[in-house]
Every structure is written in C-alpha cells, then in structure tokens.
Amino acid sequence: MSTDTPLTYSTTCVELRTSSDDWDAADPALLEAMLVQMTTVRVFEEIVLQLAGEGLVHGPAHSSIGQEGSAVGSVLALRGSDGVNGTHRGHHQFLAKGLTFLRPEGMKVAEGIKDEQVLEFLHRTMTEILGLKSGFSGGRGGSMHLQWLKAGALGTNAIVGGGVPLAAGNAWAQRHDAQTGSGTNGMDVTVTYFGDGASNIGSTLETFNLAAAWDLPLCFFIENNLYAVSTHVSDVTGEPRLGARGPGFGIKSWRVDGMDPLAVYLAQQAAVQHMRSGKGPTLIEAETYRYFHQNGPFPGSAFGYRSKEEEKQWRDRDPLDKVAVEMIQRGLLTGEQREDLQSRITEMITGIVDGITEKDPESSKGARRIRPALWPDTLTVDDGVRAEPVTAGPFLDDGAQTATTTRRFVDAIADVLGRRMATDPGVVILGEDVHRLKGGTNGATRGLKDSYPDRVLGTPISENAFAGLGGGLAMTGRYKPIVEFMYSDFLWVAADQVFNQIAKARHMFGGQSGMPVVLRSKVAMGAGYGSQHSMDPAGIFATSPGWRIVAPSTPRDYIGLMNTALDLQDPVLVLEHVDLYGEKGEIPEDDLDYRLPLGQASIRRAGKGVTVLSYLNMVDMALLAAEQRADLDAEVIDLRWLDRASLDWDTIEESIQKTNNVLIIEQGARGTSYGAWLADEIQRRFFDYLDQPIQRVTGREASPSISKVLEAAANASLDDVLAGFDEVARNLGHS
Amino acid sequence: MATIITMPAVVADATEAAIQQWLVSVGDTIAAGQPIAEIETEKATVELEAEAQGTVGRLLIEPGTSVEVGEPIAVLVEPGEDESSIDRQIAAASGATESESQQPVPSDTEAPTLTDTGEAPAAGPSTSPRERVFSTPIARKLAKDAGVDVTALNGSGPQGRILRRDVELALSHPAGTVPTTLPADSPAPAEPSAGTKGEAVPLAGSNFEDLPLSGMRRAIARRLTESKTTVPHFYVSIDVSMDALLALRRQINDGFESTGLKVTVNDLVLKALGGALTDTPAANATWQGDSIRRYSSVDVSVAIATDDGLLTPVIRGLDRLSISALVQTMTDYKERASTGRIRQQELEGGAFSLTNLGMYGTKEFSAILNPPQAGILAVGAAEQRPVVRDGELAVATVMTCTLSADHRVIDGSVGAQLLSSLKRRIETPLSLLL
Structure with missing residues (x-):
C-alpha cells in the first residue's frame, strides 16, 4: 500500500498585510514621499491620457492609474544603485525610480515637485513618451521603452516578459560586483516588474529558475492587475494566486495588497534584505487594478469585460486616498494640503506640456500640436544601430610574417577565450555544459572553469533566459558575456532575446548603452543531428540590424576575429562549424592578443575570372573547386565578416569590377540562406559590373535529415560547388 | 532632303557587315548605281551601289568597323543642305524608330532595350521589328564607354546574351573582322597587344610578323576545322x-x-x-x-x-x-x-x-x-x-x-x-x- 507524505517547499510564500500599528510606525517622511510621488505619477498619467485623447501620443498610452501604490511602495524601498525594469505599462515604475533617484531623502508635500531636477526629469519623460528629441532616448522608445540607466531604470519593454531575463543579467552583475569587492555598500539588487499576463510566459518562468539556481539578487515583482488586456487571470491559470509560483522555484515570495503602498513597501523592504544578504531571488505579488482599459482614456467596463461595480470597488480602495487618509488621521496632512499639492503638481506638469505644445494653426477647433522644432531629425533614423568600433589591441596583417605553431581549431578557441578571461575580468562565459565535459560538448571552453570558476557558467537548458541574461550583463557596461548556443537552431528558442532585445536595445533606447554580447553559435551541418540542429544562422542574423556576424575559417582567423569581436560594443555572432573544430592550422606563436581588422575579408585565391564568395568550412571547398576549374580563374574571397555593416564591400567591389561574375557558396538550406541577402545587395550595388546573373550554391530546400545519405544530399557538397562553377562557365559561353 | 544610307543585308540572314573601304569621300557627287563602298562579310567582299544620286554629306562608319544590318552608314545631301539638316535627318531616323517601338506589342513581349544613349535601338529593316538583344550590365557599360553599340555585337552567352568578352573582342578587332560567333570552347580573349590592331606589325628584332586575320581567313579556319573534326x-x-x-x-x-x-x-x-x-x-x-x-x-x-x-x-x-x-x-x-x-x-x-x-x-x-x-x-x-x-x-x-x-x-x-x-x-x- 503506497503512502502519501506531503512535501513542503524549501521556501515560503506569505501574505503581508499592514495594521494600524504599521502606519503608526511608518516614518512620516516616507509617507510624505509616497504621497508626493503617487500624486505626481497620477497627475502625469492623467495628462498623458489627455494628450492621447488629443491624438498627440503616437501609439498606445498604457496608463497605470490605480497601480501607483505598488510601484511607489516598491521603489521607495530601493536605493539609487539598485536597478529596475518593467513592461509596456511602466510609467509609474519609471517615474518612481527617477524621483527616488533624484530625491533619495524623500519629497515634501510643501515642496511638491518644485525642483529643477525633478521638473527636468518629468520633462524628459514626457517628451520621450511623445517621441521627441529631448526625451531620454531621443524619442526612439516612447511610452513603452523608458530607460534612464544612470537612475537604475534599465528600460521598460514592450514584449511581455521580455525584460525579465535582462534584469537577471543586471542582477548577476550586481552579485558578482559584490562578491569581487568592486561593489560598494553591499549587494545591489534588481527589481523586474511585470504583470499577471507575463507570469505565464516562458522567458519569465525560465528566469525564475535561472535566478534561483544562481542566487541572483533579483526580485520578480508581479503587479497582478487581474487582466491581461481583457483576459482575467483566473481564465488562464490554475493558480491565480501568482505569488504561489515562487516556492516551486525555490524563490521566497510575498503576496500583498497593491492598493496599500505601505504593505508593498514593507514587503519590498523584506525582499531587499533577503537579496542583499545574498540569499537569492524574491517574488512579490501585488494585487492591484488599472482603472482604465489596456490603453487609452476609457475604463475597462466600456469594453465589456468587467463591470462598473467592480471598478468602483477598486477605486474605493485608491492607494493615494489610502495614504492621504492614514496621514490625515495621524495629523501629518490636511485635506487642503492634499488638494493644494495636487493642484500645484497639475500646474507644473501642465506647464511642461505647454512648453511642448502649441496651438495648431491648421486646426479650426483650437487643437494643440507638438511644437515642430521638438521632433527628432529624421536623418538620425538609423543612428545608434551600432556603436562606433573600438579596438583594444594590435592588428595583425594577413600577410604578416610571424613565427607560427600548429594548433587545432577548437584548441585555438579555448586558448583565446582563456586569454581574454585572464586579461578582462568582465568576460563571462555562459551556455549549456560549457563548464563540464572538458570544455563543453566540443572542448571549446576546455580548462576555463578551473581557472575562472565564477565566470564560466553552465546554464539550464533555457536559451531565452540565459541569452537575455547575457544581454542584461552587457548593458551594464561592466561585463562582456560570451554566450554559447550548443546548436545554432536554438536561436529560434531564444529569438525574443536575440532579436527583439539584444539586437534592438541600443538603437531603441537611443544609444544609452552598448550591447557587447558575443554569441558563439555552432553550425553542425553534417554531424547527423537532423532537421532541428543543422542550420546555418548567418542568413537570419543578417536580417537583424545590430548584430555583427563573424565566420572564421581558420584557427588563426578565429583568434583575431574573436579578439576584435570582444572589443566591440555591439552584439557579435561568432559562427563555429563542427567540420572545422578538428582542423589544424598555423597560428602566431605566443600571441593571443592580435586583432583582425573589423570588416576585412581575406582573398584566399586571387583570380580574374569569377568572384567566389564564401565563409566557414565552405571556403576550403570553394578553393578545391577553383583548382579543379582553374580555367575559370576564380578569385576566392573568405568573407569573414558577414553582416551588412561589417562586410568588406571594398574588397568585394574591387573583385567584381575585375571579374564581373559572382558565385556565392554556402552549405545550408535555401530558406534561411545568407547568400540570398548578399546577392540582393550585390546586384543593387554593382549591377553595372555584372556579366551574368549572380550564381549561388546552397543546400536544398528542406532542413537536413538524420539519414546519412539524405543529410549529405541536403547540404551543398563539392559536386554542388562544381555545378555552381559549371553554371558560371555556361553563362560565360563556355561549355 | 538628306537621305540616309543604311547597311544592307548582304546575306539573307546576316545581322551585320563591315565597311572595308569607302569608295567615295564627303563632298563627292555620286550617281545612282555608283559603287560607294566595299562591304565585307564572312564570305565575300561586295560593292555597295548608291540607289540615288546626291552628294556625300557624311560618312557615319569608320572603315573596318562592323555594324548591324540596318544601321545608318552614310548620309547623302542635296545642294544647299548643311550639317544641321544631316543631324535632323539622323534624329528623324531614330525618331521613326521610337514611334515604331511604341506600337502595341503583345503584353508578354519585352520592350525594346534602350541603347546606351537612352534611345531606342536603331531598327533593322522596317518590315521586321527588332527582337530584344540581351546583354549583360558590364557589357553595356564597356560598350558605352567605348562608344560602341552593344546591340550590334554578337552574344556568346546563353540565349545569345552579349557578354563582356564579346565587347572586348569587338574592341580588339576594330577592322570589322569579328567572327560572327566564337567557337564554343574558346577561352576569354587575352588583352589585345599592341600588334593586333589590324596591321601586320613586325616586332623589333623578331624573325616573324603576325598577320591579322581577315574575315575570310577566319571563316575558312573555323569552317574547315569544324569539318575536319566533325565530319x-x-x-x-x-x-x-x-x-x-x-x-x-x-x-x-x-x-x-x-x-x-x-x-x-x-x-x-x-x-x-x-x-x-x-x-x-x-x-x-x-x-x-x-x-x-x-x-x-x-x-x-x-x-x-x-x-x-x-x-x-x-x-x-x-x-x-x-x-x-x-x-x-x-x-x-x-x-x-x-x-x-x-x-x-x-x-x-x-x-x-x-x-x-x-x-x-x-x-x-x-x-x-x-x-x-x-x-x-x-x-x-x-x-x-x-x-x-x-x-x-x-x-x-x-x-x-x-x-x-x-x-x-x-x-x-x-x-x-x-x-x-x-x-x-x-x-x-x-x-x-x-
């Protein structure tokens, strides 16, 4: 007969409620700061909705009116060097973090926001929401992407749950700073705010696990306002008490009334204490309510998914009223003072808006418009996609004569990674099994865990979370993560972090931070791993601005290109092909510091007949075919840098002007082909120099199969490459 | 009114021919039936006779240059006509071509390619509208730079596409000695050396001279090689x-x-x-x-x-x-x-x-x-x-x-x-x- 023994979680989820005693004990200055901040947020947001109603806010205006208590209560428990991020509904968090950063000593009812720095902050926030150049991100981010790194506002996010892994990166950096003594004043913490909707998405749940596994000082702050747009939380989860999820991941959790700012403050205070002492992540669920619909100035009841009665019940528990009432009861405030505070704040923010808007001369109804001079210069539309290239070491010319030694490709990877970890304490390696198996599945991180145990991180199998954690690390400006994808196809699993977050962050936030993520991605074509492990991701990454792409074909190039990649402030994809791991090549002796210049291709065979463009393992195959078709006098170019910004257009142009014929050779499937993009660029840039259509060699349509013969048939082979040469010849009128 | 003389179709399906020699000069008065030029094709040199009397106003083609059949090669003028009337007549000829090309064409027919001057290509005999001539971008660019009508060349690429080497071959054989087609396996032509510009140039100190090939010699070489190796x-x-x-x-x-x-x-x-x-x-x-x-x-x-x-x-x-x-x-x-x-x-x-x-x-x-x-x-x-x-x-x-x-x-x-x-x-x- 089996027996059931109830298991208990290793940690708890508790519900925190305040009593009159708590209010009595609360520092009056804290309550005053709460009231001023919440009133500021409320008035600010009401004015944003007013502007939205006038059509002056381009895109959605997600108001948090009703939720001020959770954000303000939480942020007041933080210090300036702590970090926060949030979601599309993030005005209140951002304002609270900025105000607390500017006025850590608190804010007085008598003074309100009559403060030059505070007004400037509100002005920059308002202009950012309106998409104007004086905004924090120059108007790039708007309402949903508010970032002020100096204040610890890491950036709000329009992808539900998208910011959570990034926050984990910040938290990892804070923990490492504290452990290595570079942090002052104990461990800083990060709070990531999100809603009930984001509680169900993978990136959030993956990060719960990752943060708990690594004891990150990260607080998952769930503002449970009950509705994901119109969908009630109980409609979409079996445990609508979202705080209950924490213990399942080993995360200490609190559930509080989000309409009680003091309760939130106390819960956050306890959570911060837990985190600062190095005990790992925390979770706070604040039950709250947005008075309006998802966005815009109408209540949710207007859309029929909830009742006016329900809305009235929540409004009756308004957090501003709650604090004001408690303060009035304790003689800390009068009703007149409160009204006066509100009118002064309204006047000030209205004044800000008056400076931004003017009467629309084309309107017969007296409408306002944005003052035209405040819009960003449209010529800057692509500015900040990438950072200015920097280099921190000597360049090695391709023709340089140096003493060399023979080294296996995969050993050269471990060599240069180890060298960079030794010289740069900010380099962190993370990926699946990178810390075991004598250097990961292929030996590329061999020996590194022993030398740098704190900076070589074997991750859970959650690419979205650890790629995003890398992104968050990179945004600190202090760390350079080297993330490994065991197989390139996993990019789809991590696609939000790779493309929506890491690729776009710099440009979207107006260039406030770099994004020096190096992503090592294994191309395993030919290894028999089948349809879901055999892609060449170059073509996909080439579509994503921000990413630079490096494709080394020799051990020597790998070292130089990895060093250059690590110097850059941009995300760089470094492709590694399994066929090359075991290849031996000559590398400079006793030199792991040389760089290969950004954007320099290598002419591996000079010729005048046809320009052959290739990369990775296909370079050698192209060279082999070029010798077999010596009559075509091919010039074989190893591209080395593949992205739009880094591609060596000069070398390509010079070659095409000479040969007038182009053959692009790649191994992988047609659909995700890199060559398609490249061919398009070439025909537009060099059309007048072409003597035949741009010819391409690719794999077949489908992803390679497991069957050895089918896989070989799916990938481009030497025969396919030779057929490409034949096609070039045919178009030249040769047989 | 000035009269345009065009390159005749010496052979029924010929697409081009070369002026080997002009027999008249600008200013000469000529009679109908008078030979005015020698035209060389692959097989023969024939005399071109004037169809009408007049005065030679302008010779449009340099001796040795191969041009497409139907291309204007000379202009006859009547007394009192000057250069501007010649220009007008040439312009009118190309204008006629344009209007011809604007006639309705089946929707699946490619529009005529523009020549490098941006005008419609010179038409062949007016009874048969010219088919589109395919040429690669670099071939067009090189031809334009050299002032050559690319559509007058023969293409050795797929579907007769005119390639870079076709233009280069034309440029290196200015005497109108371009073979109409290249042997299928011939490699891309080498850069023309100084001695291949149509004259026999003995090299200093050498004991030989290189004789340039006439069109006939080329034809003989090609046809007999083909015969002896394939028949x-x-x-x-x-x-x-x-x-x-x-x-x-x-x-x-x-x-x-x-x-x-x-x-x-x-x-x-x-x-x-x-x-x-x-x-x-x-x-x-x-x-x-x-x-x-x-x-x-x-x-x-x-x-x-x-x-x-x-x-x-x-x-x-x-x-x-x-x-x-x-x-x-x-x-x-x-x-x-x-x-x-x-x-x-x-x-x-x-x-x-x-x-x-x-x-x-x-x-x-x-x-x-x-x-x-x-x-x-x-x-x-x-x-x-x-x-x-x-x-x-x-x-x-x-x-x-x-x-x-x-x-x-x-x-x-x-x-x-x-x-x-x-x-x-x-x-x-x-x-x-x-």
Missing part, C-alpha cells in the same frame, strides 16, 4: 586516262577561237563530274543533321584560289549547262574572284565541290569537305605515265582524281560508282557535249 571523311581515288579528253579539248578550242573563249581541262572535268553526279544521284546529296537531302539539280562549287584564300562559287544546273555557257561562267568567276567581286549569293548552295591543283603539277591530293556538302573531288595534274594495256607497257596521259566523301551520306560503293562514272565520261568525252 567522318573517307577517300576514294581513281586514275583516269586523259588522252581522248585532251584531244577533244583541242578540237573545241579550235572551234572557239573566234569567240575568244578557251575551254580548260578543268571545265571538261567539271562537266564530266556533272554527268557522273547525274548518274549517281545518291552522291548528289548533303547532310542535314536529321536527314539527307538529295538534289534534282546538279550544283557544284568550284574552288578558285585567290591571294586571300579560297573562294567557292557555285555552277548551277551543271547537268544542263552547255560547254560554252560553262566556260563563260567559269571565266567570269575567275576574273571576279581575283578582285574580290564575287557576290554573296554566288557562293551559296552547291551540293558538291571540285578542286583542282593540276596547274601546279600536283599529282594527287585529298580535300576537306565543305559542310553540309557530302563530297569534294580533288583533281591532280594530267601527266604522261607508263600504263599497261593488254599486257603491254605504254605511255598515256593520266590524271588521278580523289573523292573525299562524308560517310554519313555516301557509302564507299556509291563513291566508287561516282568515280567509275566520272572515269567513263572522261575517257569517252564526246558524251560531255551532249
């Missing part, structure tokens, strides 16, 4: 006693004395060959790739050596031609061949060839077929040789004839029958007069 030749020889024929020739020439005509041994052998081909219709045939074509008429090409190479005008209806008519035709051909005045159509057709090196004392030789012809008869000198007759050694005038035949068309026995018939007709020559 399965076989050879049959026969000795023919010539005494009776020589006696007959003397009699004929005596009779012709007053006319000034003179019949040659070759004329009579040609006539005999005509008869032999009538006797052996299986040999009067050509190879058509997927069929064999037999002819009801006997048309034989006769090789005439010139300083530039071999010309092969055709004697038509040889089986019905009288000796005197044959002699007249041959005399005319030989005269005109020596001055390059053979007309293109006189070179076309012919199912069989006769070639004779007897005048040089050649005993015998084998010739290369001229496709699609299936036979060529090579005739040596008629010379006195010892022969055996009825067991007795004797002296006779004997000539060796060697047939080269395309085995795809002619079997050995057919070839032997042909030669047997030839021998019989030569040795009993009175039949030649029938």
